[in-house]
Amino acid sequence: MLHRRAFFAAAAAGAALVAASGVRTQPRPEKSRVTIAVGGKAAFCHLPLTLAEQLGYFRAEGVEVDIVDHPGAVRAQQALLNGQADVCAGAFAHTLGLQAVGQHVACFVLQGRAPLLAMGVSTRGFPAYQAVPDLRGRRVGVSALGASSHMTAALVAARGGLRPQDVQYMAVGTSASARAALRAGEVDAICNSEPVMTMLEQKGDIKLIADCRTLRGAAEVFGGPMPAACLYAPEDFLRRNPLTAQALANAVVRSLKWLQTAGPGDIIKAVPESQLLGDRALYLAAFDKGREAIALDGMVPAEGVRTAMAAMAAFEPAFKTDRLEPDRLYTNDFARRAKERYKV
Structure with a gap:
């Protein structure tokens, strides 16, 4: 097992070429097509993912993305672990649960800074x-x-x-x-x-x-800032495909920036009709209630990792947080470069 610093240094070396070479000469991602497994794509927590797809941001980064919706987070995880997906869109807490059973995955871009x-x-x-x-x-x-x-x-x-x-x-x-x-x-x-x-x-x-649609409400339940929906992938995928991971992070962070200024009309035009539950006014009301829970720049706060670990320990008493390697649960390297690129 590679230590986090050595592991992410290898991934960062490749992904750094994106920033160094400029937008027009950006190297092609290692993978031209990526499959992302998600449990409940229509949920608001995955709105940045949906927008990155609908607004063409993934394609703009040179990646064709197949988002496969599964009936629940567990099925989406299974798809990732079985090799049926390259990346999983799920809760940050899932990285803890997977690491606890020897499956080292890492969050590389955050969608939500509180559970919606x-x-x-x-x-x-x-x-x-x-x-x-x-x-x-x-x-x-x-x-x-x-x-x-x-x-x-x-x-x-x-x-x-x-x-x-x-x-x-x-x-x-x-x-x-x-x-x-x-x-x-x-x-x-x-x-x-x-x-x-x-x-x-x-x-x-x-x-x-x-x-938990507000930062205050989430802090009351979890005891602090709780990183929520994110994209995570096996360490091996990030090490072997740093440019691909960077392209995915770029697209999600770009959608996060878009959301910061989007108006009601923009949201309705961008979100597929099938996700509006037949009531556009209701959808916008829900968006308004949970808007502050959406991540701003895709980066995971260090304090949030501690909150997630405490929450997992409280949720599952047999869960041993002392066996975790917190630094291997996430990397902000990809989101940081995306943030710099899109000035979030």
Whole structure:
């Protein structure tokens, strides 16, 4: 195993050619086509990825990207580990879980600086709810077991003094399936992504009890800044394909910059109709609620790594953070060069 400094020095040496040679003479990426696995592409946390695709930013960097949507983060991870994908779009916390089982992957560009998640209880199925301890013995819907929504819900429950076995967590997916599960009474509470939660909130289907769509709300649940959605890849991929990784980071950071000034009309034109849930006003309302959670420059804050490690330890007591190598969980080298290129 290469030490992080030696490993990323090798990757950086190749990727640095991009900045040194200028935009017009930029070397071609090692791979002309890349497959990115994602669990729930329509979720707001992956909006920068969607925009990089829809606005042609990946193609502008010389890479054709195939984004394969999977039913949940675990399936997307499996696709990466099985070699069916080159890169995975998922939660930063996944890099910790994978490293803990000997799979060294690294985040190389951040999409979100807070999880675009919220948690609420059913107003129809659980009208007697008053406080978190009331969740004891109840069914809580999450996008997938082991996903960020599961971790978030578990941390909210723990804050109320509940143990993992006190709550029954059920995978309900995202989008339409999540809404249907709550409305059908299959779950008493739900922790999910946007724009699902804003829709349930606006329809009066839920009473919000935790909100990680804002930096403040996320800090209350996780105890500090919590890096969220990102692109991560095996160390070997980054070492062998530094120009490709740089091209992907460039495209995502460029979309992050675009989002900083985009207006409602711009968003509606860029996002595929299939992701608007049939209600453009709702989509824009959800975007407005979670806008500050979107990363600004693609870089992972060091403090956020500590927050993620503490959250994982709280979520899974058997998780041994002392066995992790924090410096191998991420690199800001690619995002930093992209930031310089696009002046984010």
